[in-house]
Structures are given as structure tokens and as C-alpha cells.
Amino acid sequence: MKRNYFKEFKFQAVSLIIKEKHLVHFVSKQLEVHENTLYLWISEYEKHGNRAFLGNGSREFAAQKEVKRFEKENKKLKEALEVLKKFQVFLKRNHR
Incomplete structure (x- = not known):
């Protein structure tokens, strides 16, 4: 605890x-x-x-906590970007 x-x-x-x-x-x-x-x-x-x-x-703890939050957010954004890229390829194939 x-x-x-x-x-x-x-x-x-x-x-x-x-x-x-x-x-x-x-x-x-x-x-x-x-x-x-x-x-x-x-x-x-x-x-x-x-x-x-x-x-x-501590300041260090607060900074580390913020870095972890940014890393988590960055990971989610990268995953969303990958989904969008795949969807974009799918749309291009279906428009031809």
C-alpha cells in the first residue's frame, strides 16, 4: 500500500x-x-x-508519469494511423 x-x-x-x-x-x-x-x-x-x-x-515522479502518459497516447495514435493507412489502401483498390 x-x-x-x-x-x-x-x-x-x-x-x-x-x-x-x-x-x-x-x-x-x-x-x-x-x-x-x-x-x-x-x-x-x-x-x-x-x-x-x-x-x-517528487518532480521526477511527476515528470515520469507525464512521459508515460505521452508514450501511451503516442502508441494509440500510431495504431490509429496504421488503421487509417490500411483503410486508405483498401479505398484505393476499390476505386479502380
Whole structure:
């Protein structure tokens, strides 16, 4: 089950690891957050600083989600184009 965390919570968790030098494993157990999640938060914090964790989730996650949506839409459009091309060939054969 996916849990949502407030950005303040994420900042505090990252601060425990980066500034207070606690081990990721220790913070993970104390906060009941998976270690991989903490590593993602650390990465985002190191990349974006105080501008990390905007909105619902990370910037990277939002960008990846949008890319996936565009890829899905692109696939549907390509399939529709192929159908139209086949139909066009069919119409040309029947008009002769």
C-alpha cells in the first residue's frame, strides 16, 4: 500500500540522515519508511534542495508519469494511423 508523506516529514527524514549523520537503516526502522524511499528522498533533496518535494510527490515522479502518459497516447495514435493507412489502401483498390 502506497503511503503519502508531507514534505515536512520528508525534509526531517532527510535531515536526520544528511545533517545528523544517522544511518539510513536506523531512520528507516524508526520512521517506518522503506530504505529505498529514503534514498529517493535524499537524491531529490540533493538535486533540488529546499525546492524538493513540491506538490503530490517528487518532480521526477511527476515528470515520469507525464512521459508515460505521452508514450501511451503516442502508441494509440500510431495504431490509429496504421488503421487509417490500411483503410486508405483498401479505398484505393476499390476505386479502380
